[in-house]
Amino acid sequence: xNRTFILTFVTAACLACTxxxxxxxxxxxxGDHGMHMTSAPAASGPVTPVNKRMICxxxxxxYSKPQLPVTVEGRTYYGCCDMCRHTLKTDASxxxxxxxxxxxxxxxxKAVLGKxxxxxxxxxxxxxxxxxxxARQAKHPTSSGL
Numbered sequence: 001x002n003r004t005f006i007l008t009f010v011t012a013a014c015l016a017c018t019x020x021x022x023x024x025x026x027x028x029x030x031g032d033h034g035m036h037m038t039s040a041p042a043a044s045g046p047v048t049p050v051n052k053r054m055i056c057x058x059x060x061x062x063y064s065k066p067q068l069p070v071t072v073e074g075r076t077y078y079g080c081c082d083m084c085r086h087t088l089k090t091d092a093s094x095x096x097x098x099x100x101x102x103x104x105x106x107x108x109x110k111a112v113l114g115k116x117x118x119x120x121x122x123x124x125x126x127x128x129x130x131x132x133x134x135a136r137q138a139k140h141p142t143s144s145g146l
Contacts, residue, residue: 046137047114047122047130056080057108057122058087058094064114075109097123101132 050056057077067078070085076096080087087094099106104125111123112130126129 015042027111044118044120045116047116048132049130050113050115050121052076052109052113055082055113055115058084060097060121062119069103075107075108099123099125100134101129 017096053069054064055062056067056079060080061080063080067080068082068085070077070079070088072089072095075095077088079088088124095108096105097111098104099111100122106123106125108123111125111128114122114124114130114133116122116135122133124133
């Protein structure tokens with residue numbers, strides 16, 4: 001299968017999860033899925049640290065309950081549902097994000113994570129980039145940290 005078909009299929013199959021539920025940071029009910037994306041959206045405002053177990057690394061959202069672990073090549077990633085876990089296992093690009101400060105590709109299992117007030121997750125290659133992002137947000141609160 002080609003990557004476009006897989007992403008289209010995953011996106012179409014995951015429309016059951018409402019944006020309001022994601023914003024409220026509620027754990028998804030069994031069978032609920034978020035709109036899937038392969039890179040993290042830009043956060044709005046400063047970010048606070050978040051535990052990797054509390055996020056879905058496909059929807060890039062933080063939840064109030066631990067998510068489902070999936071181990072790939074000895075690294076642990078987290079998804080909110082079986083479909084997200086499957087995507088993490090089969091689509092290597094879903095396991096990476098771009099650090100908004102350095103612009104470098106970051107393995108989500110190794111990243112320093114931050115979440116904004118709406119629960120959107122941002123991935124950083126190190127603590128220094130996390131701190132630089134928040135410093136820039138303090139100076140320019142409407143920017144995406146760049």
